[in-house]
Amino acid sequence: MVETAIKIDNVSFKYRNADSFALKRVTFEVAEGEFILLAGFSGSGKSTLLKCLNGLIPHFHAGRFGGTVEIFGESTLESDTPQLAKQVGFVFQNPENQISNLTVEREIAFPLENFGVPKNEIISRVDELVALLNMEEIRYRSPYSISGGEQQLTAIAAALALDPKILVLDEVTAHLSPRSAVHILTLLNELNKKHKKTIIIAEHRLDRCLNFADKLAFLEKGQLKVFGDLQAVFQSKEFPTNMLPKIPSLFLKLDKKIGLLGDKTSTIPLTVDELVATLNNR
Amino acid sequence: MIEFENVFFKYDPKTDYVLNDITFKIDKAEFVAIVGKNGVGKTTLIKHFNGLLKPNDGIVRIDSLDIVKEPISKMASIIGFSFQNPNHQLFAQNVKKELEFGPKNLKIEESVRDATIQNLVDTFQINHLLERSPFELSGGERRLVSIASVLTMNQQILVLDEPTYGQDYRQKKHLGLFLKKLIEEGITVVVVSHDMDFILDFIPRTIVLSNGKIAADGETVKVLSDQTLLQNADLVSPLLLDLCYSLQQIDDTFTTSINEQEVFENILSMLSKKQKMSR
Amino acid sequence: MSLKILEYFNYLEHKSPMHYIDPRGKTLFIIAITCLTIYLDQIIPMCIILVALLPLIYFGNFMKRWLKSLLFLIPVILLVVILNALFLKIDYPTTIAIVLGLRLIILSGFFGLIFQTVSPDDISQTLIKFKFPYSFAWAISTAYRFIPTLAKETNIIIDAQKSRGLQIDRGNLFKRVRNMIPLLIPIFATALRRSWQLAEAIESRGWNATKNRTYLYSLKLKWWDIIVILLSLTLFALFLYLAIADVSLPFWMVYKIPERFELKRLFLIAWEWIKNLFSK
Numbered sequence: 130m131v132e133t134a135i136k137i138d139n140v141s142f143k144y145r146n147a148d149s150f151a152l153k154r155v156t157f158e159v160a161e162g163e164f165i166l167l168a169g170f171s172g173s174g175k176s177t178l179l180k181c182l183n184g185l186i187p188h189f190h191a192g193r194f195g196g197t198v199e200i201f202g203e204s205t206l207e208s209d210t211p212q213l214a215k216q217v218g219f220v221f222q223n224p225e226n227q228i229s230n231l232t233v234e235r236e237i238a239f240p241l242e243n244f245g246v247p248k249n250e251i252i253s254r255v256d257e258l259v260a261l262l263n264m265e266e267i268r269y270r271s272p273y274s275i276s277g278g279e280q281q282l283t284a285i286a287a288a289l290a291l292d293p294k295i296l297v298l299d300e301v302t303a304h305l306s307p308r309s310a311v312h313i314l315t316l317l318n319e320l321n322k323k324h325k326k327t328i329i330i331a332e333h334r335l336d337r338c339l340n341f342a343d344k345l346a347f348l349e350k351g352q353l354k355v356f357g358d359l360q361a362v363f364q365s366k367e368f369p370t371n372m373l374p375k376i377p378s379l380f381l382k383l384d385k386k387i388g389l390l391g392d393k394t395s396t397i398p399l400t401v402d403e404l405v406a407t408l409n410n411r
Numbered sequence: 412m413i414e415f416e417n418v419f420f421k422y423d424p425k426t427d428y429v430l431n432d433i434t435f436k437i438d439k440a441e442f443v444a445i446v447g448k449n450g451v452g453k454t455t456l457i458k459h460f461n462g463l464l465k466p467n468d469g470i471v472r473i474d475s476l477d478i479v480k481e482p483i484s485k486m487a488s489i490i491g492f493s494f495q496n497p498n499h500q501l502f503a504q505n506v507k508k509e510l511e512f513g514p515k516n517l518k519i520e521e522s523v524r525d526a527t528i529q530n531l532v533d534t535f536q537i538n539h540l541l542e543r544s545p546f547e548l549s550g551g552e553r554r555l556v557s558i559a560s561v562l563t564m565n566q567q568i569l570v571l572d573e574p575t576y577g578q579d580y581r582q583k584k585h586l587g588l589f590l591k592k593l594i595e596e597g598i599t600v601v602v603v604s605h606d607m608d609f610i611l612d613f614i615p616r617t618i619v620l621s622n623g624k625i626a627a628d629g630e631t632v633k634v635l636s637d638q639t640l641l642q643n644a645d646l647v648s649p650l651l652l653d654l655c656y657s658l659q660q661i662d663d664t665f666t667t668s669i670n671e672q673e674v675f676e677n678i679l680s681m682l683s684k685k686q687k688m689s690r
Numbered sequence: 691m692s693l694k695i696l697e698y699f700n701y702l703e704h705k706s707p708m709h710y711i712d713p714r715g716k717t718l719f720i721i722a723i724t725c726l727t728i729y730l731d732q733i734i735p736m737c738i739i740l741v742a743l744l745p746l747i748y749f750g751n752f753m754k755r756w757l758k759s760l761l762f763l764i765p766v767i768l769l770v771v772i773l774n775a776l777f778l779k780i781d782y783p784t785t786i787a788i789v790l791g792l793r794l795i796i797l798s799g800f801f802g803l804i805f806q807t808v809s810p811d812d813i814s815q816t817l818i819k820f821k822f823p824y825s826f827a828w829a830i831s832t833a834y835r836f837i838p839t840l841a842k843e844t845n846i847i848i849d850a851q852k853s854r855g856l857q858i859d860r861g862n863l864f865k866r867v868r869n870m871i872p873l874l875i876p877i878f879a880t881a882l883r884r885s886w887q888l889a890e891a892i893e894s895r896g897w898n899a900t901k902n903r904t905y906l907y908s909l910k911l912k913w914w915d916i917i918v919i920l921l922s923l924t925l926f927a928l929f930l931y932l933a934i935a936d937v938s939l940p941f942w943m944v945y946k947i948p949e950r951f952e953l954k955r956l957f958l959i960a961w962e963w964i965k966n967l968f969s970k
């Protein structure tokens with residue numbers, strides 16, 4: 130049986146100065162090894178929800194917090210953020226504002242230093258990560274002199290340093306040029322498939338993640354409207370049509386007109402290749 | 412409207428040129444995208460439009476004014492400029508005051524100003540944000556407010572640095588349609604973006620920067636379907652184009668289009684043709 | 691812009707031989723030099739120190755920047771020297787004034803050099819070696835590291851608001867002050883937001899997880915550091931010896947501008963001469 134990695138139960142949160150709740154009674158579960166897309170209009174509470182996963186909310190941000198978040202059975206209320214850092218790696222949107230060391234290598238070593246890991250172990254762990262993410266060329270460079278994509282890669286490496294089972298990413302490709310963005314997403318897919326990391330990622334450009342995500346959670350005004358398999362979500366009435374990614378949207382429009390679903394196939398194609406194959410088979 | 416003649420620029424005398432012999436021209440009421448990988452110099456290029464940066468060599472003319480000779484205050488009345496990072500410009504107590512700041516500086520009449528702001532608020536559906544502090548908004552909301560605060564100024568030229576980042580599909584569409592309307596009113600718009608799908612959907616002309624030079628400049632469809640060019644400039648082709656080319660592989664009569672509705676209809680006709688054939 | 695001044699304190703990333711010297715050695719050295727420079731009040735020792743400074747500045751890759759900063763400093767220094775030479779009520783005022791000018795030049799060179807070649811990490815590591823808590827060391831070095839970022843960001847903010855039609859240098863004083871608000875608020879807000887985000891990030895990386903933090907790199911004294919430290923101690927001992935024993939310097943080091951070249955006298959002669967010129 131697969132273990133439950135994240136269990137979010139009835140979570141609400143209101144920022145200190147806000148008039149309304151940013152999260153309202155959100156409940157869902159993520160099994161270990163799943164790849165979850167978190168979608169929603171701007172301001173719907175995605176970043177807020179992600180910050181609940183590693184305890185930044187409620188330990189770091191003041192406000193009214195209700196409900197429980199459990200990471201592998203342990204409530205975030207009962208453990209502190211450093212302990213949670215071992216379970217949950219977090220990567221933020223803005224690469225510049227999350228890097229605090231003078232070389233890429235030291236940035237990766239930073240969490241290990243924080244935990245008092247012996248020096249020789251730090252070195253071997255850094256070696257491992259540099260090899261895994263192909264960062265040999267930038268290892269000794271200053272994080273301020275490398276490209277945005279490389280900075281984001283550094284942040285991911287640092288988030289992986291403590292070998293957390295869960296990786297949480299908040300719009301990490303927003304500032305990147307398209308190819309670097311695709312590179313980062315491909316890497317996340319690999320971490321998920323090969324290294325069995327549970328990944329939960331907030332993204333606006335859903336199109337490029339559809340081929341490897343398992344489930345999608347859709348937030349609207351702080352409420353979880355839909356959660357489930359991509360297929361189920363895209364066919365759900367709760368999911369707004371103007372949020373649909375291009376390919377599924379086109380397919381569903383075709384389906385409405387001439388009825389594609391049902392007779393030969395019951396799945397909605399998610400990528401260009403899948404759509405072309407479906408049309409070709411007809 | 413915007414003219415670059417052999418423009419050279421670098422920040423530091425010891426380094427290579429960030430802009431290395433750039434020449435192009437943008438006419439009135441044109442809608443142009445500028446693309447290229449991180450750090451290629453897109454922001455550097457557009458900062459020349461209103462004289463925030465001056466070329467080391469070459470000429471930049473805006474509305475036939477030489478930017479080297481004009482003060483930025485004068486350029487501000489001609490060019491609206493939205494910076495990449497919203498935090499660099501938000502300051503007011505609430506969103507409403509933020510939106511009014513630009514028009515007040517330009518001494519735009521109150522009735523005109525209020526009408527423009529109301530129109531923007533309706534377009535982007537940000538009524539509920541008006542009374543809130545710009546510092547307590549989500550990332551995407553902040554970006555949207557910072558763009559809107561520039562759109563309020565009714566200038567002849569608009570320059571937007573990555574307006575779509577952090578925006579959802581809905582807001583992107585609102586923005587694209589709004590800009591298209593401005594073009595029809597005779598306003599010139601230049602957009603820097605990493606979002607190939609947005610560009611294909613709304614912007615007819617694209618300029619690709621690569622290694623300090625203009626690697627391509629032309630119709631968006633043509634530019635964004637040149638695979639080697641995209642590879643060299645660290646770009647990817649838009650999904651819709653990808654789809655059209657893949658469909659052409661299975662049916663060589665399939666006609667490419669950049670309009671989603673047209674692609675939809677082309678697929679329908681392709682399918683019905685196929686059905687007839689198989690009968 | 692006035693922000694250029696900040697550049698003077700920036701850590702330069704280009705590695706120079708000076709960068710490889712242990713910051714503790716450098717600190718000791720600058721203390722010794724400062725003491726000596728302030729204590730000695732003769733022209734020739736000052737010139738010797740100045741000459742000794744030149745190769746250090748050269749190897750620190752700092753020559754160009756130093757000369758540039760001197761360009762701004764020299765008028766100020768000249769003014770100080772002239773005023774002192776004219777109005778000091780002691781023996782040999784011109785000599786003392788020149789020593790003062792040389793002192794300023796020397797100290798600007800040494801301090802600039804140290805700022806350019808001590809990295810933020812060096813600072814925190816030094817503090818840690820002297821048993822300061824890690825969080826304090828981290829805060830100091832991070833603040834130091836963000837000086838250039840802050841300067842760059844301030845420029846962007848000025849650009850952004852100018853593009854929205856803000857006119858900074860127009861109108862009366864009251865209006866000008868009011869026009870600073872759209873600049874100051876984003877400057878503080880971005881700095882604040884940046885520190886919040888940074889705090890979130892380090893929190894998520896296990897900040898303060900244990901009291902016994904380890905370090906991937908820590909400072910180690912190399913043979914050349916030992917030399918620097920010994921040299922600094924020697925200089926410091928020299929200073930103490932001179933100061934406490936109150937010995938007089940060897941005669942060749944004590945050169946004083948002769949009475950007849952005193953600036954005051956030259957000035958009076960010139961004054962008389964001009965008066966004569968007009969009275970005729």
Ligand SMILES: Nc1ncnc2c1ncn2[C@@H]1O[C@H](COP(=O)(O)OP(=O)(O)OP(=O)(O)O)[C@@H](O)[C@H]1O
Nearest residue numbers: 144151171172173174175176177547548549550551
């Ligand atoms: N520090 C804060 N203080 C008060 N309200 C806040 C704060 N941060 C966010 N909010 C509000 O909480 C709500 C949810 O914000 P959140 O940042 O989680 O949205 P999001 O889904 O991540 O949006 P985006 O896609 O734009 O990043 C929004 O209405 C926002 O205005």
Ligand SMILES: Nc1ncnc2c1ncn2[C@@H]1O[C@H](COP(=O)(O)OP(=O)(O)OP(=O)(O)O)[C@@H](O)[C@H]1O
Nearest residue numbers: 277422429447448449450451452453454455456842
């Ligand atoms: N103020 C500055 N001083 C020195 N160098 C700079 C400055 N601003 C930018 N650069 C350098 O100039 C080059 C071009 O930067 P620019 O910001 O124009 O890139 P960009 O194409 O806008 O990148 P992005 O997609 O990441 O926004 C980069 O190598 C950058 O490091």
Ligand SMILES: [Mg+2]
Nearest residue numbers: 175176549550
């Ligand atoms: Mg967010």
Ligand SMILES: [Mg+2]
Nearest residue numbers: 453454495572
């Ligand atoms: Mg840019």
